[in-house]
Amino acid sequence: MGAKSFGHYQQISQCFDELVQADGQIRPPAAAIARFIDRHGSAELIQRQEQLNQTISAMGVCFTLYSDGNNIDRCWPLDVMPRTIPSSEWQKTSAGLKQRLAALNLFIDDLYHDQRILKDGKVPADLVLDSRNYLAPCKGISPRYGVWANICGTDLVRDGSGKFLVLEDNLRVPSGVSYMLENRTVMKRVFPELFADSFIYPVDDYPHQLWRMLASLSPRPGDVPCIVLLTPGVYNSAYFEHSFLAQQMGVELAENTDLLVQDDIVYLKTLHGLQRVDVIYRRVDDIFIDPQAFRPDSVLGIPGLIKAWAKGNVSIANAPGSGVADDKVIYAYVPEIINYYLGEQPLIDNVPTYLCLDPKQREYVLANLGQLVVKPANESGGYGILIGPRSTKEEQQQMAEAIKANPRNFIAQPTLALSTAPTLCDGVLEPRHLDLRPFILQGRDLYCTTGGLSRVALKKGSLVVNSSQGGGSKDTWIINDEV
Numbered sequence: 001m002g003a004k005s006f007g008h009y010q011q012i013s014q015c016f017d018e019l020v021q022a023d024g025q026i027r028p029p030a031a032a033i034a035r036f037i038d039r040h041g042s043a044e045l046i047q048r049q050e051q052l053n054q055t056i057s058a059m060g061v062c063f064t065l066y067s068d069g070n071n072i073d074r075c076w077p078l079d080v081m082p083r084t085i086p087s088s089e090w091q092k093t094s095a096g097l098k099q100r101l102a103a104l105n106l107f108i109d110d111l112y113h114d115q116r117i118l119k120d121g122k123v124p125a126d127l128v129l130d131s132r133n134y135l136a137p138c139k140g141i142s143p144r145y146g147v148w149a150n151i152c153g154t155d156l157v158r159d160g161s162g163k164f165l166v167l168e169d170n171l172r173v174p175s176g177v178s179y180m181l182e183n184r185t186v187m188k189r190v191f192p193e194l195f196a197d198s199f200i201y202p203v204d205d206y207p208h209q210l211w212r213m214l215a216s217l218s219p220r221p222g223d224v225p226c227i228v229l230l231t232p233g234v235y236n237s238a239y240f241e242h243s244f245l246a247q248q249m250g251v252e253l254a255e256n257t258d259l260l261v262q263d264d265i266v267y268l269k270t271l272h273g274l275q276r277v278d279v280i281y282r283r284v285d286d287i288f289i290d291p292q293a294f295r296p297d298s299v300l301g302i303p304g305l306i307k308a309w310a311k312g313n314v315s316i317a318n319a320p321g322s323g324v325a326d327d328k329v330i331y332a333y334v335p336e337i338i339n340y341y342l343g344e345q346p347l348i349d350n351v352p353t354y355l356c357l358d359p360k361q362r363e364y365v366l367a368n369l370g371q372l373v374v375k376p377a378n379e380s381g382g383y384g385i386l387i388g389p390r391s392t393k394e395e396q397q398q399m400a401e402a403i404k405a406n407p408r409n410f411i412a413q414p415t416l417a418l419s420t421a422p423t424l425c426d427g428v429l430e431p432r433h434l435d436l437r438p439f440i441l442q443g444r445d446l447y448c449t450t451g452g453l454s455r456v457a458l459k460k461g462s463l464v465v466n467s468s469q470g471g472g473s474k475d476t477w478i479i480n481d482e483v
Contacts, residue, residue, distance in 0.1 A: 006034065009422055012431050016162035018083050018421040029084035029479035032197040046427050049080040052190045061182045063467055064237040077472035078183055079423050080190070083434065083454045086481040087201065093156070093164055094438070094448040096347030099338060101152045101440045104169065104325045106341040108148040111324060112139050122340050123333045127357075130408070131327050132378065133172075135286060137293050138321035141310045144217045145444060149325065150317035151210070151281075152440045153177070156452075157351070158419035165351045165416075167435065168331055172323040173283050177439045178241040180453040181206060181248075183475040199480035201450035206439070207248035210281075213443035214249075217315035218278040225278035227251040228259070228268055232284050232300050237468070242283050251281075261304030266314045279315045280305075286320045293320075317443075328377045328411050329355060356403050356410040365412040366403065369396040372412040373463075374403070387463055389415055418463055421474065423456055433457045435465050436476065451476035 006026065011017050019030040026034040037045060053075070061076040110116055111128055118125040128134055153174030155167040184203050188195055211227070218225035231242040233255050246253035252268060259277065260267055267274035282289060288298040293306035308314050324330070332353040335346045354361040354372070365372060374386040386399045403410045420431035438452030454474040455465035465471040 006037065006422070006429070009429050010431070012417075012420055014160050015417045015431070015433075016158050016160060016419040017431060018085075018158075018419055018434070019081075020422065027084065029086045029477070029481060032194050033082065033084070035197070036191075036194055042427070042429070045080060045424060045429075048190050049424050052078060052080050052186055055186050055189055056182075059182065059186070061179070061186075062240055063179075064235075064239065076179055076182065077458065077467065078186060079456060079472055079474050081422050081424060081429065082187060082194075082475045082477045083421050083436075084477045084479050085451065087478050088481055090201075090450065090478045093348065094450075096164075097152075097154055097438055097440050097448050098446045099342065099344065099347050100154065100166065100169070100334065101149065101442050102446065103338040103341045104152075104171065104334070105147045105149055105442060107337045108322055108325050109142075109146045110341075112141060112148075112321060117337070117340055120340075122336055123330070127329060127408075128324060131324055131330070133286070133321075133323035133327055135294070135321040135324070137306060138319070141319075141321075142312075143319045144219070144315055145442075147442050148319040148322040150213060150217070150319070150441060150443055152442075153437045153452075154440065156348070156436045156438065157416060160417040162419065164348055164436075166331075166334070166348050167351055168328060169326060169334070170437075171326040172318060173238075173285065174437075174439070175238045175241055175283075176437050176453040176455075177206060177449075178244040179473060180439070180449070180451070180476070182244075183453070183473060187475040198477070201478040201480065203449055203451055206449055207245065209441055209447050210245065211249040211251070213441040213445070213447065214251075214279045214281055214315075214317055216444035217317060219312050219315060220278055223278075226268065226275055227279045227281065228254040228277055230254055230256070230259070230280050230282040230284055230289075230302075232288075236283070238283060245281075256284075256300055256302050259302050259305075261302060261308050264304065264308045264311050264313055266302070266305065266308050277314055279317065281317050286323055289316075289320055323378075326378075328375055329357070329408065332411065351413045351416065354412040356407040356412065362403065362407050365410075366400055369399060371415060373415050374399055374410055374412045377409050377411065383468075385464075387415065390461075390463070415463070421454075421456065423458070423472075423474075425458070425460070430460065432460075433463050433465065434474065450478045 062073045149171040153170040156164050157167050229246040266277040287294040288300040290305040291298045291301045292303045338346050356362045370388045372388045376384040418433040422429040423432040434456040439449045441447040454476045456472050457465045458472045
């Protein structure tokens with residue numbers, strides 16, 4: 001199937017395009033979009049983008065950008081062109097994501113108990129025990145179902161052949177799911193005819209699935225649990241998401257001053273007195289969550305929370321200490337971790353990764369900084385990354401010095417030809433690189449979103465998709481191709 005309005009669309013050589021095949025034909029899941037453009041032309045597409053922008057502004061969908069010491073609220077950037085994926089492909093991807101989270105939770109639980117995988121030499125013990133995200137006070141604690149990372153946002157990319165690869169796992173406080181939900185709400189308003197013309201799997205059951213998972217963690221099964229979402233407050237960049245999810249689930253949005261611990265029980269302060277809390281969905285980083293257990297100078301934490309959690313009187317999602325598997329160095333061992341705990345081969349491969357703590361691999365990285373992507377082990381938001389082909393000699397030299405000073409803190413990966421999708425840029429459809437963050441939940445059961453948040457680099461040729469670095473987003477449509 002061709003599309004007249006895609007006629008001038010210029011694909012990037014050696015990159016998989018999400019909507020257009022190498023021969024110029026439209027991929028079957030994007031057929032309804034192609035028909036829309038053929039029927040209405042690019043002028044209508046531009047008008048829908050303006051309508052979309054106005055809708056986002058009216059709905060107050062925003063994100064906070066930290067810039068030069070200031071917090072700047074900006075409207076959420078959503079591109080009018082959706083990304084499409086056939087359901088038959090997504091079923092396999094979803095199974096691989098669930099497999100990965102199940103294995104990672106077995107790994108984390110083992111690390112805080114018997115440490116069998118370290119004793120068997122499958123993962124170097126010093127790599128784990130010296131990690132800043134391995135929290136010794138959590139040793140011996142047993143979260144419900146043995147699950148530590150209840151909410152995971154896994155970043156996927158496609159290589160030049162179109163194959164999905166895992167780029168990284170986000171197991172501490174993964175964000176972005178509210179934008180996935182809002183993207184869909186806006187797109188339904190702007191393109192009602194496209195939703196009538198295609199079978200697009202819904203994503204709006206996520207708040208219910210999240211509440212259901214959190215409720216399954218309650219230490220008082222049988223009662224309607226009291227669940228709170230713990231936020232650092234209005235100045236946090238993800239505060240929009242915190243308030244959105246609390247509102248969607250119908251749970252309390254709380255700051256630390258709204259909670260207290262008495263006799264190892266956590267209570268919520270209400271107008272009617274204290275109410276016992278069963279489950280805390282925390283969006284506060286590990287080391288700030290309890291000044292008695294971690295940083296004594298934390299003004300965000302709740303004194304005594306870790307002790308209450310250790311006694312099983314309250315559940316915390318994600319559990320403190322789960323970030324030990326979020327380390328990008330540990331990421332390199334995930335295929336081995338899956339095989340060790342599940343006796344299975346990974347359904348989704350990792351991106352090839354070099355560990356700078358290994359002398360031979362470090363030597364290779366230092367000699368090839370101009371071709372590799374180098375990442376710090378425990379940063380997020382795209383900060384601290386060197387993209388070799390886009391870097392200057394001075395930047396490479398600075399990275400080389402940082403690697404030599406602390407090789408444990410860096411990994412490197414080949415610069416992939418990330419997939420692209422047509423994106424409306426100054427009124428013209430141009431290819432832009434993108435990734436995908438699906439969200440996986442694990443409590444009593446495992447659940448994976450039908451799609452996720454597609455993040456797109458709005459600058460021509462850029463491989464950086466993070467919104468904090470100027471990236472935008474696309475609605476992700478899983479299209480039923482089995483009817």
